[in-house]
Amino acid sequence: xxxxxxxLGILPPVAVFTMVIxxxxxxxxxxxxxxxxxxxIAVGVNPVFYTYTQLIWVLATDFSKVRYLRLAKKYxxxxxxxxxxxxxxxxxxxxxAIAYREPL
Numbered sequence: 001x002x003x004x005x006x007x008l009g010i011l012p013p014v015a016v017f018t019m020v021i022x023x024x025x026x027x028x029x030x031x032x033x034x035x036x037x038x039x040x041i042a043v044g045v046n047p048v049f050y051t052y053t054q055l056i057w058v059l060a061t062d063f064s065k066v067r068y069l070r071l072a073k074k075y076x077x078x079x080x081x082x083x084x085x086x087x088x089x090x091x092x093x094x095x096x097a098i099a100y101r102e103p104l
Contacts, residue, residue, distance in 0.1 A: 013043070014046065033054070033058045049084050053089055055072075055075055056076055060093040
């Protein structure tokens with residue numbers, strides 16, 4: 001993902017979008033990360049697993065809006081639908097958020 005496109009050191013668009021989403025995730029700015037993700041999709045850049053991991057993390061850990069949990073679930077299922085090989089990280093973020101927010 002982060003391999004330059006040429007000897008000029010230009011990163012592919014997916015790497016740039018993912019880095020911006022990661023920066024917003026690191027500062028717990030879910031709405032901003034979501035806007036970048038939507039822009040990424042609008043310009044035709046396909047997200048990679050790490051993009052989804054960062055997006056799911058910021059949505060699952062931001063308790064300011066209830067819709068963020070629904071979106072985290074949606075993007076987690078989207079990774080499964082795309083046949084991406086998952087590690088446990090996004091799953092744990094999502095399950096932790098569900099356990100914290102949803103009644104038993």
